[in-house]
Amino acid sequence: MQSIRELENLLLPAEEQPPFADGGKGLRIVVLRQFRFHRSLCIELYDAGTTHAGKIKNPLSLVSASDAALFTTDPDALLFYTSISRFQNQPTAGKTAADIRALKTIIKNPLGLRFFVHDPEVSENISAASLTEVQAGAILHKVVLLVNKQGAFYQALPQLHIGEEALHPQQVQVKFDFFVLHKGLLHLAPDLSVVKLLQYFSTRQKLEVHEKQFDAFNNQVLAKLEARVEVVHTYIEAATEKQIAEAGLNGAQERIIYLSDLGQYVIINPVMRYGSIEVPIRSKKAVYLPDARGRMMAMQRDEKAEDNFLGFMIRQHSLFYEQMEDGLTCFYLHRDRFLDEAWFLDAFEAWRTAGISIFGFNQLKGNKLNANKASISVHVLSGLNWFNTKLGVRFGKQNASLKQLQQSVRNKSRFVQLDDGTLGILPDAWVERMSQFFFAAEIVGDDLVTPRSQFDTLSQLYQEEELDDEVKTAIKTYREKLDNLEAIEPVTVPKALKAHLRNYQLQGLSWLHFLNEQGFGGVLADDMGLGKTLQVIAFMLLLQEGGKKETHLVVVPTSLLFNWKAELARFAPTLQVLTHHGADRNKDIKLFDNYDVVLTSYGTLLSDISYLRRYPFGYVFLDESQQIKNIGSQRYHAARLLQSRNRLAITGTPIENNTLDLYAQISFVNPGLLGNKQYFRDVYSTPIDRFGESRRAAELQQKVTPFILRRTKEAVAQELPDKTEQVLYCPMGEAQRAVYEAYEAELRDYLEGKMQDEILRNSIHVLRGLTQLRQICNDPRLLKADQLQGQGSAKIEALMEQIDSKAGQHKILVFSQFVSMLDLLRAELERSGIGYAYLTGATRNREAAVDQFQNDPKTRVFLLSLKAGGTGLNLTAASYVYLVDPWWNPAVEAQAIDRAYRLGQHKNVQAIRLICPGTVEEKMMLLQEDKKALSAELVQTGADFFGSMTKEDWQEVLGGK
Structure with a gap:
């Protein structure tokens, strides 16, 4: 069985100190030596112990500079260790500019380590005894080569300027080719040219060249050395001021920057021009030129001016300061830094401001950039x-x-x-x-x-x-007036207007007038029942009073054409109106010149846009402008094609689904205000509709609020009557009209052959005929005849449009005398997903139906038969009352309306009668208005009503002569 110690050795690695630690030795040192079998430089790191006197002692432990670099995050330390690793394990490496750069990093000694030089004469191995401590000094910044003339020979003598001394290489120790050791200080050769000079002159006192070879030597060797080493021709006398003046060199020097390519780099060469001679300011080159007699003279370079130029250049980029140690005569930047990052723009501006000329920019490879900021x-x-x-x-x-x-x-x-x-x-x-x-x-x-x-x-x-x-x-x-209606000066109501404007309506008219004066389009978005149509008609008259002859286009849903025509005739009889609709419409747009207003439907607009777009209208008014809310629809694009001096959208619901509804209408009245569709979707629609961003919503509101005028019924409640009544005309389609006319002709023929007393005796027959006509006005399906199915219903279509636009914000009562009509409406509501309650004479639990409508927020519509809903109900949740089929007796209708307007009601109730124009419904309504005797006090029953009708009345009602 294996012991614990054996298992420890088998399973666990030996403990080792991380390379950033000193191993407990207390000191990390840098050792410079030669590789044993090569003369090349080796630089290593060691950890060593120290004596009480601070001297190093054995043993010394070698440290891998590459490993040490892996365990530091300090950029200076990382560069230091990486530079040392370059000389630690490369005995065959040549002398390159990269070596010089690495040595410059080492000689700076950023970690403050102690430096030692190894003496192989003491010991081939590194030990405390073989190491001599030296101080990491500096770079040999000044190396001079003196060229003298001795008879037929020219002599070159080097000078190393260290401190105040000018020394020959043989007066110092040249160590490892790269370094000079003098008085314990280690100095680094600044570049390979100086390295070569040190190598050459370390074993030679001087260099001699015969005068016959000197020109070649000067051009091929000395001229090239001048870039890095100061070459002084002692045999050439310094130019006098007179000679300088004669040569035209006493003027101001010119500063120049030359740009050129070198691989992926841009070379930036700052030059000082002395007369015809240009000198790179980073070179050591002396200025020699012939005098008036052809003799060479030496001109002193302006060191102060050049130093200022050099300092100015260094400040242009952080890398330039680092490049000062490269020993090059130029600066350089990668093309990405110079061109793509547009560094040159600021630099060029600074150079031009300083009076520096720039050459070579346009010649840079692949460069098409303009050199000016x-x-x-x-x-x-x-x-x-x-x-x-x-x-x-x-x-x-x-x-x-x-x-x-x-x-x-x-x-x-x-x-x-x-x-x-x-x-x-x-x-x-x-x-x-x-x-x-x-x-x-x-x-x-x-x-x-x-x-x-x-x-x-x-x-x-x-x-x-x-x-x-x-x-x-x-x-x-604009801000003052559009943010505050009170700031807009009220206009005078047009004299031709046959109506009285409430205060808020006058404000609306003044607002429209202000928008017109400024050339702004707008959206009139008052709640239904506040008289938007009246305000627009008053505005048309105001425009007419202005004296400019214009034709305005009003585009409305087909179901509202008759309403607009009737309202224009009622409130503005002086306006000439053309209804551009129907199969027999005249398509000659020149006829429009004869009218003040052209009425058309959205469907007709779409059909006739090819020529309607060519007419220059004064205004285009879009009623129920939510009809163009889909910006991808043909209606929207057709409306945008219309020519007009200005535009107005009219709607009670500017936003039905999302903010794109608003975008469509605003982009119609004020093109460009909200940008293109994609911009609006990205900036407003998606952030607001999907993510509910309040900042974007507030920003959008600020943009559109000046051009939207919206007053709710609650806001102007004090100006409204308790009950407002109006008529919604529902023109029948061709099929429905054909059915109606057939039945009307039958009843009219019957009456024509009867005397007044016979009509009274057969009132049941007349009543049945009138009831059939009223049912056809509602929907021909109410007659239960198979051949009348699918004939269409103008009232159902118009009513569903109204419910769709209002059910979201308001509750609605719908009355009809015919339960079968309520059933048809019931099916339409279910198809549209609109919650409703239902009450007829057959309903057993009336209270439950009423409670559902009054208190369930999802129940938006209450369908009631006129008789069942006429008494005993309190339906104060409703804001709108629709009377689908007007009753002969106004008192019965009044009772229905009063279901919504009861004690405790805080809303203003809007009552709307649905009337098919050109039918018995419209004619009976007009007849009721004329016959004062048919007031609610006198007319209590259908019998009284029939008794008051003469044969002539019936002929008029049924379209007779």
């Missing part, structure tokens, strides 16, 4: 119906056109194509700003034109100093 100016002026933005973008001498800018920002690119073939670079912040400029405006000539309706957007897009004073005043005025 964008100069951008913005000024917003006030136009007639627009705000005009002067947007100027200039790159040097090149101006970017608005279309070029728009194309760039639309592609989310900061590069803009210029006429000279170069690409200007836009600042990132301006790409975003300009995208908003172009989103809110369109290009007209050399300006960006923004509709005045976007005044609020304008103030958000542009800074205060970019707005002209007139623009600021206009924005302030």
